[in-house]
Amino acid sequence: MSVIRHFIAGHETALAERTGPVFNPATGAQQHEVAFASVDEVEQAIAAAEAALPGWRATGLIKRADVFFRLRQLLAERKSELAAIVTSEHGKVLSDAAGEVSRGIENVEFAAGLVHLLKGEHSEQVARGVDVHSLKQPVGVVGAITPFNFPVMVPLWMVASAIACGNTVVLKPSEKDPSAAVFIAKLFQEAGLPDGVLNVVHGDKVAVDTILDSPTVRAISFVGSTPIAKSIYERASQNGKRVQALGGAKNHMVVMPDADLDGAADAAVSAAYGSAGERCMAVSVLVAVGDEVADQIVAKVAERMSKLTIGDGTDDASEMGPLITREHRDRVASYVTGAAAEGATVVVDGTAAEFEGGGFFVGTSLLDHVEPGMKVYEDEIFGPVLAVVRVANYDEAVALINANRFANGVAVFTRDGGTARQFEFDIEVGMVGVNVPIPVPVGAYSFGGWKDSLFGDSHIYGPESIHFYTRSKVVTSRWPQPSESQINLGFPSNH
Structure with missing residues (x-):
């Protein structure tokens, strides 16, 4: 070998x-x-x-x-x-x-x-x-x-x-x-x-x-x-x-009531499950503002998840590959299997998916009614698991995110320019996306978060x-003429 x-x-x-x-x-x-x-x-x-x-x-x-x-x-x-x-x-x-x-x-x-x-x-x-x-x-x-x-x-x-x-x-x-x-x-x-x-x-x-x-x-x-x-x-x-x-990171994606929900659902699926969630900028928490928005976005995300193709990365048909090791796969799965006991609703259980061969595959998971304090919310899972947290309004969304110990990336989905600008001002996170789920800066800017x-x-x-x-x-340089040299014991002055 x-x-x-x-x-x-x-x-x-x-x-x-x-x-x-x-x-x-x-x-x-x-x-x-x-x-x-x-x-x-x-x-x-x-x-x-x-x-x-x-x-x-x-x-x-x-x-x-x-x-x-x-x-x-x-x-x-x-x-x-x-x-x-x-x-x-x-x-x-x-x-x-x-x-x-x-x-x-x-x-x-x-x-x-x-x-x-x-x-x-x-x-x-x-x-x-x-x-x-x-x-x-x-x-x-x-x-x-x-x-x-x-x-x-x-x-x-x-x-x-x-x-x-x-x-x-x-x-x-x-x-x-x-x-x-x-x-x-x-x-x-x-x-x-x-x-x-x-x-x-x-x-x-x-x-x-x-x-x-x-x-x-x-x-x-x-x-x-x-x-x-x-x-x-x-x-x-x-x-x-x-x-x-x-x-590490725990990146939130806020979906406001006026957002394009189909576009937001596409973005959430792409950002949560791309590269099997093994990205420090992956969206791992979807913050839905209002129950009506939450119900719709959860349904739209679940419907899109059902169409994802998971398989060997060398297969052109594959949209998501395996996790890096067997141990990491099992760790990610443990968060999903323990979510219900914490009070979350398991909408899609990716651990139930079956795959041929001995690869380190796990399916995509979607958890609803997640709250701060749950392990699935507090920990960086680094896998294809999306948690949905429901809040009543914009202020609750900002307070939730600003209270998190991680502050790497965040995104807000809205059609309102005033809301977007206020979000940029209020949020305590190093990289912010407006209708962009993974706001990794281009090479001419710098990458990095705040807090932990x-x-x-x-x-x-x-x-x-x-x-x-x-x-x-x-x-600091000076090139004096010989006749200009003199002794001066005072503090150097630029006057």
């Missing part, structure tokens, strides 16, 4: 003293082993990144940009191949995997504008003969730790901006679907990136902790669950690192990523 190896200093390598299984979620069969890095191997990757840093930092901005232009072309040419790798290890359908690659390309395109993005500022004559200018300089070696649900897009969210800013990177992808990260690293190499600028190590807590504790690594980017994000933020920041750690959905001050990709991956330096 083939072993997926690390990519360090431009070469695949692995001692493979410890390995983990990589499954095909559609069949349940193990298809690869992935090498788990030892402390020594992670330190080799960090050392390679450190050695490559001076040369890459000194590389001209135009030459750096050329790498990203070539990378963008390579990703576009090999999109189908990369999507197939994602489907084979993650399980999502091919069209969804191809869409993920496209969103990753957006961030490469943004990074290609680094000549503009890294411009500083200049003020002439702040005092007689004195000028001030600012610089953006790289932070150094960056650690990037990414989740299983987007094995192409999230790594490109991090490494594109980090490398564009002149940093070098050690990437630790999820051990559940690791092949895409190595594929991306090889494309970077083909695009002209020097060896050692991007290194990939696989593994578990041993690899993560080594990255977090290394004094050479100056910044950490992470995307994953809230408990792990909080832990990583605390450990890395205690070690003096700059940290952005994106956590983000630990750290900077959102990921876009303009905030440039701030995160650079340090600002301000230079």
Whole structure:
């Protein structure tokens, strides 16, 4: 059985003293082993990144940009191949995997504008003969730790901006679907990136902790669950690192009485069950304003669910694939089977669906009369389960959402511009959609939530990523004539 190896200093390598299984979620069969890095191997990757840093930092901005232009072309040419790798290890359908690659390309395109993005500022004559200018300089070696649900897009969210800013990177992808990260690293190499600028190590807590504790690594980017994000933020920041750690979500979609209910039902089904709900921006709570709206939207969503095709992601007829592991499938199912005992109404029970073969499939579920305090409401399920909460009016909807500990994404469906504008003003969530169920910003903006959905001050990709991956330096300069020099013990003044 083939072993997926690390990519360090431009070469695949692995001692493979410890390995983990990589499954095909559609069949349940193990298809690869992935090498788990030892402390020594992670330190080799960090050392390679450190050695490559001076040369890459000194590389001209135009030459750096050329790498990203070539990378963008390579990703576009090999999109189908990369999507197939994602489907084979993650399980999502091919069209969804191809869409993920496209969103990753957006961030490469943004990074290609680094000549503009890294411009500083200049003020002439702040005092007689004195000028001030600012610089953006790289932070150094960056650690990037990414989740299983987007094995192409999230790594490109991090490494594109980090490398564009002149940093070098050690990437630790999820051990559940690791092949895409190595594929991306090889494309970077083909695009002209020097060896050692991007290194990939696989593994578990041993690899993560080594990255977090290394004094050479100056910044950490992470995307994953809230408990792990909080832990990583605390450990890395205690070690003096700059940290952005994106956590979990419980995304609400508010349906107002004046909304296009057919359009809202289509959006809810797409956003709740796409990628089997394994998205941090998936809609997991539908907030229906008024019982009349609730009754209608529940019926419309249930009717659409009955027509979904669930199957192997390589089958063009499939609209939803399996979950990532058997254990995760069973965890998701447990929320549905326990919902009735909590007082919810199980409108559609996806756990009752039967599938051939040994894949990690579960059907789509719809729960009505869900209330705060229930596990199905409080927890991030990360599966194809949509909970419906009924509220009496707009104010109750806003209060419900603002009381939730997660604040990643939210959406409101309405035909009223005043309601939409007020919602934008009132809601305490990082990303807001108006008649858009999954408001993931385009590459020129930044992605991130509030509250327990983000630990750290900077959102990921876009303009905030440039701030995160650079340090600002301000230079005050004066070039006096020899006769102008004099001793002055007073406090410096710009007057």
